[in-house]
Amino acid sequence: MTTLGGGRQRLAQQVIDQLRAQIETGKLRVGDQLPTEPQLEATFGVSRTVVREAIADLRSAGFVKPIQGKGVFVADPKAHSVLSLTPVEIKSIPETLELLEFRMAAEGEAAAIAAYRRTAEQEAAIREANRRMAHLIETGQQTVEADYAFHMAIAAATNNRFYVDVLRHFGPRAIPRGQFPTLPEANDRSYLQKVYAEHVEILSAIADQDPERARQAMRAHMLASQRRYRMLAEQQ
Structure with missing residues (x-):
């Protein structure tokens, strides 16, 4: 597993x-x-x-x-x-890849820590953020804020304020598609459902108190984003 x-x-x-x-x-x-x-x-x-x-x-x-x-x-x-892609978006790709690399390290550990440290209330907050994102996808609304709230809820569940501080420093711009509003996937339902499915795997591991599975699920989530934006970079 x-x-x-x-x-x-x-x-x-x-x-x-x-x-x-x-x-x-x-x-x-x-x-x-x-x-x-x-x-x-x-x-x-x-x-x-x-x-x-x-x-x-x-x-x-x-x-x-x-x-x-x-x-x-x-x-x-x-x-x-x-x-x-606009010129501004093209220039954002290298920074996006650097941020994803950093987040993979930081949030992979945050997910692992949250898996064994989270309280019932904190798990409920993660679950609610993911439920909110599912609703927004179904109704065709913007999901960046809900996506960010999901990751913030995991950071809070570490009960280590530094994970929260780091993610709060980046704000919603930590979610890559928020920086690429003209990219078709930013509002593509099938793509967003794939992101949601990745979140479900992370949440499941945290709920099961399985730190290694939570770490790997978060890393897989970040790797999928890295792969997409590397391909964009190669096209420019």
């Missing part, structure tokens, strides 16, 4: 790298349809969860696009990035 999150992230990255290579070398051309999920599972020897995670990240970076009722098709990533 302890390496599940990190292992899935590594497998997803392998699928991403290989599909990107096929797109960039022309084996898969713009407009081509990707194989189905079962075909990708068989080709790469991974689970459906890994395939969906890889496709979600490729979609966020503009390499592929889904067409309702037809499948997933190769898109033009350069056209996607030109249309989606």
Whole structure:
């Protein structure tokens, strides 16, 4: 259980790298349809969860696009990035990656500490923040503040004020998509549901008082964000 999150992230990255290579070398051309999920599972020897995670990240970076009722098709990533990102957003990418690297270390430990130190009231606060985010996703509202509240509730559950102080210093800008309002994933329901599912894994580990699983779940959450913004950086 302890390496599940990190292992899935590594497998997803392998699928991403290989599909990107096929797109960039022309084996898969713009407009081509990707194989189905079962075909990708068989080709790469991974689970459906890994395939969906890889496709979600490729979609966020503009390499592929889904067409309702037809499948997933190769898109033009350069056209996607030109249309989606402003000069200010492009300049924000390196800082975003640095912040995610820092947060991975700090919040990975915070999640682990919260798993064995949290009170019943603090666990309820984490759960309520996540419930609030789910409601906002369902109703099509902005989720950055609720996302930040979820991470702040975990910091508070460490009962160590320095974790709270550090996250409070960054404020809601700690949530990367808040810095990229024109990026399609900022308001994409399927992407936000993926973020919510990652939160559920973190919350489950904390509720179960499993520090190592909480640490790995938080790290997997941060690694997924890092991967998406690295792909954006490579397109500029």
